[in-house]
Amino acid sequence: MSANLWFALVGAGLIALAAFTFFVQTHLLRRIFAFNIMGSGVFLIMVGMAQHLRQTDPVPQALVLTGIVVAVSATALALLIFRRFYALSAAVTLTQDNDTLGDSYEQEPRQ
Amino acid sequence: MMYLQIALICLGCFFFIVGTLGLLRFNDAYSRIHAITKADNLGLGLLVLGLLPSAVNAFQGIKLLLIWLLVLVASATASYLIAHYLKQQQEGDV
Amino acid sequence: MNLIPFLLVIPLAWALISLLLPRLPIGPIALLGMLVQSLATALLWRSVQLHGAERYAIGDWMAPLGITLVADGLTVTLLAITALIAMVCAFYALFYLRSHRHEARYFWPLFWFLLASLNGIWLAGDLFNLYVGLELVTFAAVGMVILSANRQTLAAGLRYLYMALLGSIGYLLGVALLYSAYGTLDMRQLAELIEPNWTTHVAMLSISLGLLVKTAIFPFHFWLPPAHGGALAPVSALLSALVVKSSFYILARLWLDVGADVLPVITAQGFGLIGACAIFYGGFKALQQDEIKMLVAYSTVAQLGYLMLVFPLAAGTAPEHSMLAWQGGMLHVLAHALAKSAMFLSVGTLVLAVGSKKIDALAGISTRIPLSLFAFGLAGVSLMGLPPSGGFNAKWLMLQSAIGSGQWHWVVVLSLGSLLTATYIFKVFRVSFDQQAIDSGKGLVKRAPWGMELSALFLAGLAIALGFAAALPVELLSLPEVESSLMEASQ
């Protein structure tokens, strides 16, 4: 087994771990961590698998570079919205995180 | 020469281990800062010293030294900031 | 000179103008831009109609090294509907945003970025490029949802963003696996190479799940109603009409164009099943709502379910039935886009006029603000699938396909779904035609700007007109693909 394949497997482990976290953690910041790490897992799979048995492959590396930049802007965006939301509601979770979300949303008082 | 290099690197690693041990075992933030900065800076210095003879050219050697210098400055400032913050907090408590 | 890149350059340029020069009257300038954009789209449509599909190699690098844009019949149809709806929404927004000064400043740049990314997705021929496009759509759409940064919209925007990001990661994972298995990102090349094996199946599963989350198909629909229901009216219209379709479009392209040979019948039936669940669940939830925008948003959840029925009808059936399902599904995309944007725009006017989001507040408005209510009704006719309307044609084609291929269970789903739609549409009408309320003079309203009422009516009229002119897009869908001269020259 080459190092490339091994890191692809690590990537799979990261994805599974992060997916589990995404299901059980409701804290919004922890979820931001979760999709950052999940993204890293995907990047590892992308580069690791493509380079297994082949020479260094610049294409997935370039794609992952794009992916990293997109990921950081997604993180920044999520944090911005989260912070504004936190300032208004003092909540770090979205209430009732399952398919009754739509209902709980409507029950919030409004002007 | 090579034995000297190996000895220097081993010594450097030793300081790193000691520093980490201090970080884990000391029970007060000030002593932890003390342990980690002092031991690690020395350890890194020894590592750099040990690696210097292997540098291909002078440019690489300068880079190695620069790394050490930057880490020194950065860790000094960072530990100062941590200690400063701690002190402010403690004074606030009193 | 080829027109395809202009469909991207124009919105991007206008996005920059409205971002950098906020002191200019960006609303009217946007309308001008929409006219230019529509003209370019119309010209491209004509060219494809006459000469067949075109491929455009960006930077003159052939796929798989470079990225290729594809403009075939389906693409130009979607480009046209996008330009049309966006133009009407822009016109509507001119009036609507007068009461939302702060939002107006950032609405226009986001609007243009959204338009650019949608056009990019319709035209894309490359898997990774679609990923970047999807992210751009998501960011712009989330940004538009949270424009009026209050607690509800921020919560809705966060939920939307989190689910959409999760969906993107699923999609990207699938792309990574496909690339490692086939060494290419070009969709056409992939279609030739793809074969059923474990990696392909896992990749397609991951992509499908990611896109289902983004399309808000049951049971991943829960982020949609608060986001679409809470946004500003023109934003809701754009989101429901176009944005959710973009991820469905990729899903359909991938399964029916690229992976037709590896789509197992059981997967197709499974897609149909969740579609059926979406139709009934969305319908029932819509019926329970007491806020008009939430009702319309849940209606979107239900209507998206019909799209999923395309898969069982088109996969593994005889070619003619498959074609019927494909055409019906795409006609439904168009009909729903027109009807739902009309509905959100008219509802926006109604809410503005009565000053409340509650359905009960609409009591007796049938005599006060008839035009918007009429637009709502026309759009409803199309959603229910009553003749003559675009919705009717779409459902009729799908019914024919279901009957022809002997899949009677989908016939039942299609008919019951329409019944359910009728129920919740009539719920609105029952309230608004309440004779007591009319007599008692309730439902005093503010005057709505004429432009807003007219925009909704225009789109609703088009949704009906699609019932008469359905042959036009359907014909384009079955165009054969022809290589552009550029492609041949450089090969």
Place this chain on the structure above:
Amino acid sequence: MNLAFDVLLGIALLLCAAGVFYSRDLFRAVVMFIAFGLLLALVWVRLDAPDLALAEAAIGAGLTGVLMIDAVAHLSAKNAHHQGAQFDQTGARPQLWSRILPVFSAVIIFILLLGAIWWRPDAPVSLPDLVAESLPESGVEHPITAVLLNFRSYDTLLEIAVLLVAVVVAMALKPDTSEPEAGNSKDPILHGLSARLVPPMLVVGVYILWAGSYMPGGAFQGGAILAAALVFLKLAGFGIERLADSLLRIGLALGFIVFLTVATSVMIGGRPFLTYPESVAGELIFFIEAMLTFSIGLILFSLFSQAPPPVAPTSSLQGEQDER
């Protein structure tokens, strides 16, 4: 020996990720996250991807870490200590399915991926060969820069658009009240250090940008370092976020404007969108990259600095700014 190192590195990465998710308080989680990023940078080196290592260290660990720390610092103590694997503050309904389902799906995901990686078919197309073949025509010598700014430059164009959209949303979220932030602690030592350290950082940023045309480096890594320098200055109390609004906007969009203009103007000569005339391809790419570096640095910085100032959270609805 190498394999043993890789195995250890991989396991450390997984442990670090677990630490991020299940550490007691959020600050610890952020520190673990930064450590995760640095380990990942090492992994990229092992995977023969120095560009990614640079980007990961600067963007993934550095900038994301700063963003997260900044966010955590604004949480109240109660929320920062919000415990890991609980379901809600209400602590309600620890139903059986809600425990089994996540474990089950995570295991399924892992097994599916394992299979997909293990039984991978051999790719019939080899893009690296194609890249190597076309590299001489691309105008740059570094294959990754060639892919990013020539072969797949359209992706990069859209990517900059993604960054710009994020900034637009950040601007839209910024409260209208623009009172200057009070008392950015002007620590003399931090101040002095940053005054001396920022110039070399800028030099390194420019060097990495310039190096990108023939070796690892390029606009994104250079931009990230530029952004880091700006963040550093801001934290040290230099009031650089008070740039004129219009100037900032143009700076943010400059890279995109140049990119789009070059991409479009070649069409006047009858070439396809985003084609570089071969004789000046290298120079054009460098020019675009330089502008992009500048813009990316500003964009990443303003994603950090546009964050809403620390407002004491209001649990009552009166804090809502619905009036607008």
